Amino acid sequence: MAQKDKSSTDETRLSGASQIDVARLAGVSQAAVSRTFTPGASVSADTRAKVLAAAQQLGYRPNVIARSLIKHSTNIIGIVIVRFWNPFYWRVFKEFTQKLQDLGYWTLLLNASHDQEVEDTLPMALQYQVDGIIITSATLSSRMADECVRTGTPVILFNRYVLGTRAHAVCCDNVSAARMVADALLDGGHERLAYIAGEAGSSTNRDREQGFTQRLQERGYTSWLCESGNEYTYESGYAAAKRLLQRDDPPDAIFCFSDLIAMGTLDLARELGVKVPEDLSIIGFDDIAMAGWPSYSLTTVRQPIGRMVDTAIETLMTAIETPDIETVMKWIPAELVKRTSARLGDR
Amino acid sequence: MAQKDKSSTDETRLSGASQIDVARLAGVSQAAVSRTFTPGASVSADTRAKVLAAAQQLGYRPNVIARSLIKHSTNIIGIVIVRFWNPFYWRVFKEFTQKLQDLGYWTLLLNASHDQEVEDTLPMALQYQVDGIIITSATLSSRMADECVRTGTPVILFNRYVLGTRAHAVCCDNVSAARMVADALLDGGHERLAYIAGEAGSSTNRDREQGFTQRLQERGYTSWLCESGNEYTYESGYAAAKRLLQRDDPPDAIFCFSDLIAMGTLDLARELGVKVPEDLSIIGFDDIAMAGWPSYSLTTVRQPIGRMVDTAIETLMTAIETPDIETVMKWIPAELVKRTSARLGDR
DNA sequence: AAAGTGTTTGTATACGTATGCAAAGCATTA
DNA sequence: TAATGCTTTGCATACGTATACAAACACTTT
Structure with missing residues (x-):
C-alpha cells in the first residue's frame, strides 16, 4: 500500500x-x-x-531492464570489434547491427584495440547478461570461452575459429579462396609469386597463406616470397611492397592478405614506376568499396559478407534457443572479382 | 528462507x-x-x-541489470549512426566508443538507414534506460527531443544542431572552415568556383555552402556553380563532377562537401584527362585516412575529431550530472590540410 | 566502569515487471 | 438448476541488487 x-x-x-x-x-x-x-x-x-x-x-x-531481470534475457547481443580501421569490418558491423535490429535485438559494442583488451572487457559485457556474443576479427582464449559457456552465453566467432572450444565459428573459406588465387595467377603465366601476410597468429592469415602456397606446390612450384604485413593496414602494405620490389629478383605477382595492403602495394608500385598489371599483378582480399573505384580497380577476392552474416546470425539464434547444441563451424565460399590490377588466365 | x-x-x-x-x-x-x-x-x-x-x-x-533497476542508471550510452558508408563516421564512432569505454560506459548502437528510422528506434532505446544519447549525422525532430527530455535522457547532436530544442550540439565550425576554403582558392587565383553539396536539409551542408558563398560575395564574386551531391557518396561525387566538367564553362576549382565526393570528383577528372591541380583544384572535407594516400593526396579540411568527441563527451557527462542544465552548443574550429589536389596561394 | 565515538553488520524494503495459482466470472451442457 | 469447462482477474511472489535504519561491536576517553 x-x-x-x-x-x-x-x-x-x-x-x-x-x-x-x-x-x-x-x-x-x-x-x-x-x-x-x-x-x-x-x-x-x-x-x-x-x-x-x-x-x-x-x-x-x-521498463526493459525490469523485464530482463525476470526473463534472464536482455535481447541484447554483444559485438566485439577489434580492427576499426579496416573498411571490411565496417560492412560486417553494419550488416550485423541492421539484421539483428530487424530481429528485435540490440547491439552492445565492445571496442578493443588489442586482443588483450577483449579478455578484459568481455567479462564486463557478460555482466550485462547479453543473450549472445559475436566476435569479429579477434581470437578468443579458451579460458574466456569457458567463462562464456559457464554463464550460458553463446559465442560466435566471425572469420576466426578456435578448435577445442565451445565457440561456434563462421568463416570465409579462406583456403579454397587462396588456392583459387594461386591457380588464377599461375594460369596468367606468372613465375615469381609473393604473399604479403596479415596478422601472424590468426587462423585467417594461416589459412590464406597455406592455401596459396600448398596450391603452388601442387602445381610444381617450390619457391615463393613471403613478407609480413604485421598490422594489416595500407601503410604496412606499402612498406612490405617496398621490401619486395626493391629486391634483385622482384616478384611479378603479389597476393595480399587484404585490400588495404593491396592498395598500399599498388600505390608503391606506381611510385616506383612499375607497370600494373603488365609488370606486376596484384590481388587483394575482401572487396571493400574502394577496390572498385577507378583509381585502384583492384582484382580481389570478394567475401560474401551478406551470406556470412546471415549464417552467423542463424547459428547464434539456434544456439540461443538450444543451449546445449554442439559446436558449429561453417565455411562460406568466396568469389574472385576480376578487375584490372592482375593479368590472369582466360578460364 | x-x-x-x-x-x-x-x-x-x-x-x-x-x-x-x-x-x-x-x-x-x-x-x-x-x-x-x-x-x-x-x-x-x-x-x-x-x-x-x-x-x-x-x-x-x-548482475548489472539488477543494479541498474535500482540505480535508475545503466552506464550505457546510446549512439545513433545513420550513414555507415562514410569513413569519417567510423573514426567518430571509434573515438566515441573507446573514450566512453575508458570512462566506464558502454555503447548501445542504433543503426538507422534513414532519419525516419531514427524516429522509430529511439523510443525503443529509451526503454533500455540509457543514461544518454549521442546522435551522429542525423537530425532529431523536436517531437523526439521532447520525448527524450520527458524521460530525462540527455541528448547530444554531433555535427548537427537543431534550434529550439533541448538537444545539446557539438559541431565542427563549418562556416569558418568554408570561408577559409573560399579564401584559399581565391588567393590561388581561381576564377570559376563550384560547390558540390551534401545532404540538402542538414545544418552541416547549409553552413558549409553559406560560409563558402558568403565569403565569395564579400570578396566581390557574384557568380559560382553549385551541384547537389544528394547522398554524399563517392558515386554521387563522380556524377556531380561529370555534370560540372562537361559544361561549356567548367569550373577551375571545386569545393566538395566531403572527401568521398572529392575522390569521386578527382577520379572523374582523371578519366576526362583534366589535369589536377593545374587545370582544376579540388578541395574536400573531413580528412579521412584515404585522403592522405598518394593516389589521392587530397587537399582537405580536417575536422578535429578528437577534440569534437572529447567536447561531446564532456557535455554529455555534465548533462547527466546536472539534468537541468541549459542547452549547450559548441563549434570547434577546423584546419586546412594542404596536399596536392589544389593550387593555393602562398599565405 | 561508564559514557562517548566511530565502524561494521544484519534486517527489511524497494526497484518495475512477469507469472503460478486460485478465485471469480461467464457460457454451455446435461 | 447444477455441473462443467473456459476465460479473465487479482494476489502473492520472484528476479538480483542497493541502501536506510537500527542494532551490535570495538575503541577511546573520562
Whole structure:
C-alpha cells in the first residue's frame, strides 16, 4: 500500500510512469497491465482498452531492464570489434547491427584495440547478461570461452575459429579462396609469386597463406616470397611492397592478405614506376568499396559478407534457443572479382 | 528462507551465482556481499576477504541489470549512426566508443538507414534506460527531443544542431572552415568556383555552402556553380563532377562537401584527362585516412575529431550530472590540410 | 566502569515487471 | 438448476541488487 502511494505521489522521478501507476488510473491490477503488454497473455478486450488508454495518458513505456531481470534475457547481443580501421569490418558491423535490429535485438559494442583488451572487457559485457556474443576479427582464449559457456552465453566467432572450444565459428573459406588465387595467377603465366601476410597468429592469415602456397606446390612450384604485413593496414602494405620490389629478383605477382595492403602495394608500385598489371599483378582480399573505384580497380577476392552474416546470425539464434547444441563451424565460399590490377588466365 | 533454499539447490540456472549464494558460503548477509562490491561502502577487511574468497569459488559476477533497476542508471550510452558508408563516421564512432569505454560506459548502437528510422528506434532505446544519447549525422525532430527530455535522457547532436530544442550540439565550425576554403582558392587565383553539396536539409551542408558563398560575395564574386551531391557518396561525387566538367564553362576549382565526393570528383577528372591541380583544384572535407594516400593526396579540411568527441563527451557527462542544465552548443574550429589536389596561394 | 565515538553488520524494503495459482466470472451442457 | 469447462482477474511472489535504519561491536576517553 505504502508502495502504491509512493509511486503516485512522487512526481519528480525521472523514469516515468510504472505499471502500478497505470493500473491505478485504469482501475485494474498491476498484473492486468503487465498482461496487456505481454503478447499472448490473457486479457479481455475491455481491460486492455482501459489499460491502453491509461498508459497513453501517462506516457507509460515498459521498463526493459525490469523485464530482463525476470526473463534472464536482455535481447541484447554483444559485438566485439577489434580492427576499426579496416573498411571490411565496417560492412560486417553494419550488416550485423541492421539484421539483428530487424530481429528485435540490440547491439552492445565492445571496442578493443588489442586482443588483450577483449579478455578484459568481455567479462564486463557478460555482466550485462547479453543473450549472445559475436566476435569479429579477434581470437578468443579458451579460458574466456569457458567463462562464456559457464554463464550460458553463446559465442560466435566471425572469420576466426578456435578448435577445442565451445565457440561456434563462421568463416570465409579462406583456403579454397587462396588456392583459387594461386591457380588464377599461375594460369596468367606468372613465375615469381609473393604473399604479403596479415596478422601472424590468426587462423585467417594461416589459412590464406597455406592455401596459396600448398596450391603452388601442387602445381610444381617450390619457391615463393613471403613478407609480413604485421598490422594489416595500407601503410604496412606499402612498406612490405617496398621490401619486395626493391629486391634483385622482384616478384611479378603479389597476393595480399587484404585490400588495404593491396592498395598500399599498388600505390608503391606506381611510385616506383612499375607497370600494373603488365609488370606486376596484384590481388587483394575482401572487396571493400574502394577496390572498385577507378583509381585502384583492384582484382580481389570478394567475401560474401551478406551470406556470412546471415549464417552467423542463424547459428547464434539456434544456439540461443538450444543451449546445449554442439559446436558449429561453417565455411562460406568466396568469389574472385576480376578487375584490372592482375593479368590472369582466360578460364 | 525458502528463497535461499531455491537459490542454492537449483543448480541448473544459467545466470550463475547470486549475492545470496555468496553470502551463504561466506557466512555473512547478502548486504555484506553487496557492500564488498560497492566501492566506498563500509566493510571490514575480514568480511571482505571472506566474501571475495566465496565469490571467487562460485565464479560470482555482479548482475548489472539488477543494479541498474535500482540505480535508475545503466552506464550505457546510446549512439545513433545513420550513414555507415562514410569513413569519417567510423573514426567518430571509434573515438566515441573507446573514450566512453575508458570512462566506464558502454555503447548501445542504433543503426538507422534513414532519419525516419531514427524516429522509430529511439523510443525503443529509451526503454533500455540509457543514461544518454549521442546522435551522429542525423537530425532529431523536436517531437523526439521532447520525448527524450520527458524521460530525462540527455541528448547530444554531433555535427548537427537543431534550434529550439533541448538537444545539446557539438559541431565542427563549418562556416569558418568554408570561408577559409573560399579564401584559399581565391588567393590561388581561381576564377570559376563550384560547390558540390551534401545532404540538402542538414545544418552541416547549409553552413558549409553559406560560409563558402558568403565569403565569395564579400570578396566581390557574384557568380559560382553549385551541384547537389544528394547522398554524399563517392558515386554521387563522380556524377556531380561529370555534370560540372562537361559544361561549356567548367569550373577551375571545386569545393566538395566531403572527401568521398572529392575522390569521386578527382577520379572523374582523371578519366576526362583534366589535369589536377593545374587545370582544376579540388578541395574536400573531413580528412579521412584515404585522403592522405598518394593516389589521392587530397587537399582537405580536417575536422578535429578528437577534440569534437572529447567536447561531446564532456557535455554529455555534465548533462547527466546536472539534468537541468541549459542547452549547450559548441563549434570547434577546423584546419586546412594542404596536399596536392589544389593550387593555393602562398599565405 | 561508564559514557562517548566511530565502524561494521544484519534486517527489511524497494526497484518495475512477469507469472503460478486460485478465485471469480461467464457460457454451455446435461 | 447444477455441473462443467473456459476465460479473465487479482494476489502473492520472484528476479538480483542497493541502501536506510537500527542494532551490535570495538575503541577511546573520562
